[in-house]
Amino acid sequence: MSQPSDVETRGMIEAFEQQLRLLCERPLDPGTWAAALALRDSWARFVTAAFGTIVRLQVCSWCSRSSSQAGPRCMFCWHRLRGGNYIETTADTGATR
Numbered sequence: 001m002s003q004p005s006d007v008e009t010r011g012m013i014e015a016f017e018q019q020l021r022l023l024c025e026r027p028l029d030p031g032t033w034a035a036a037l038a039l040r041d042s043w044a045r046f047v048t049a050a051f052g053t054i055v056r057l058q059v060c061s062w063c064s065r066s067s068s069q070a071g072p073r074c075m076f077c078w079h080r081l082r083g084g085n086y087i088e089t090t091a092d093t094g095a096t097r
Helices: 006-025 030-051
Strands: 054-059 066-068 086-090
Touching: 006 030
Parallel strands: none
Antiparallel strands: 054 066, 054 086
């Protein structure tokens, strides 16, 4: 069996994190809620230990500068950002992936 590519690995991580978000948004009894939060926190620690802190940035289609993924507008020209034009960097080195 071959190793998954970086793109496949990122896709699997994002899918797992989406399922964790959906689980944590559901009404759960206190014991299950605590277990879901513990699982979410353990997963975040695992991903950080395995891959380092990854910061997703969007490249503005208007001015071609990078802005935080979380923001709806470019922090340089204030043009509305469209999803999908991402680059990923590690917080420690700034190297792109």
